[in-house]
Amino acid sequence: MDILDLPQVEESRRMVCVCNWSIRRTWKGVRLATIIEKAGVSNTNNYFLKQISVGTKEKGVYESTIPLEDALSRNALLVHSVDGAPLPMEQGYPLRLFDFGLYGYKNVKGLSILEVTDIYELGEWERRAGYDKDGIIRPKKYWMVDLKGWGFAEKPGEMTDF
Template sequence: MSSLTRRSFLKATSALAFLAAWPGSACSGLLDRILRPQQARGTPSITPNEEFYVTSYRSPPTIRIGEWALLVTGLVERPITLTYDQLLEKPTVSSIVTLECVGNTVAGEFISTAKWEGISLGALLDEAGANGSAYDVVFKAADGFSDSIRFQRAMAGDVLIAHRMNGVPLPQGHGFPARVVVPGHYGMKSVQWLTEIEVVNYDYKGYYQQRGWTDDASVKTMSRIDLPGHGTTIPGLHHRVQGLAFAGTRGIRLVEISIDNGEHWTAATLEPPSSPYAWNFWSYDWAVPAPGRYTMLVRATDGTGMVQTSLEQDSAPDGATGLHEITVTISV
């Protein structure tokens, strides 16, 4: 532990608090990855399925596809029962969406992006004749988990019932045979192993809301430095700094870098996002003034003009905040 920086220590203690409050280790492998040194590397725009972070409050359930069905119930005129084949026969839409675990730490690894394919939740609810005065849409899973979103959010047109992930059927560990994908909200709203969608006229409290976690679950603006890695020594006086930023459906307007521990800030170069619901990559060509030790910070401004907060807060109950900080040594 002596090699951890203050911010790394805060990340570790935040993770401990999160795991203690969140039974079942919702972000698989979280503490191990924080305390075990990781090799710095760039981030691919689309996360391979085998590297996509895993969310589960229990072990993935075993589902026999011939016995599985998706029900649409509650305040609807025409309840629906869909078999897997019937689900696949419906018109398919696709979207590239970034999901982040609410238990992710500042600059943590539990944020990933995939191309999701499936059906529109809003279209399915229209087909069922959902009551427009409803309050919540509840998602129930085969493992006993449940969560909800507001009815208006469900009808916005961008929420998917996904059955494919990066060109293949959903892997078992990511919700096979169907899951919800809710852009702009922490991953617990994107319920996996979906079995029932219920339209209700009250404020439904899901598994984690009953335990004091956020109900709205809108993601907070985050940014991180991927390259160079913290604690590294790199030769030369010209370097490209790289990383990513994410603010859900609000988008990213600006990313800034400080190489003097926050005294001065300089705009980085933003790449266009792959979709309105995906993370942004950024880069900064750093002309180092002289060899030495530097503390580098990054911050993002979302599409509404709100600057990422520097206030350090752990993940409980509604997502971590703070700025990512690294220290590097420049040699010649």
């Protein structure tokens, strides 16, 4: 199954880093729901999605696990392009799952494997630096890189006000 042969979507959405910055960009890819349906997964409740990166010699392989049903309800995307060009390496080339309700550290760059699992494991940044396993974007102040200014997220989850 080639990602590019599946129905494509292009959406303007805001990604948020746990380090208090954010950027709205136009992301292109495939809905996670499409992939899950193709994989024949019908019962998504109480299951999780484990992402495993391609990895590099310097940094090794990264992993992150997120609740599957939540990701589906937030219209998560498997992204291959941003602003009309392939994802750059620093953004996660060739493919990155984006659940836009979660901080970027929950979405591994250079996605290699997606596994549906019933185990909610700690990921790289939770193990390495103690960040929250759920990774939900918190209500606080973020530097909007695209707007060159500050925005205050009033509620948890995906930032749609800016």
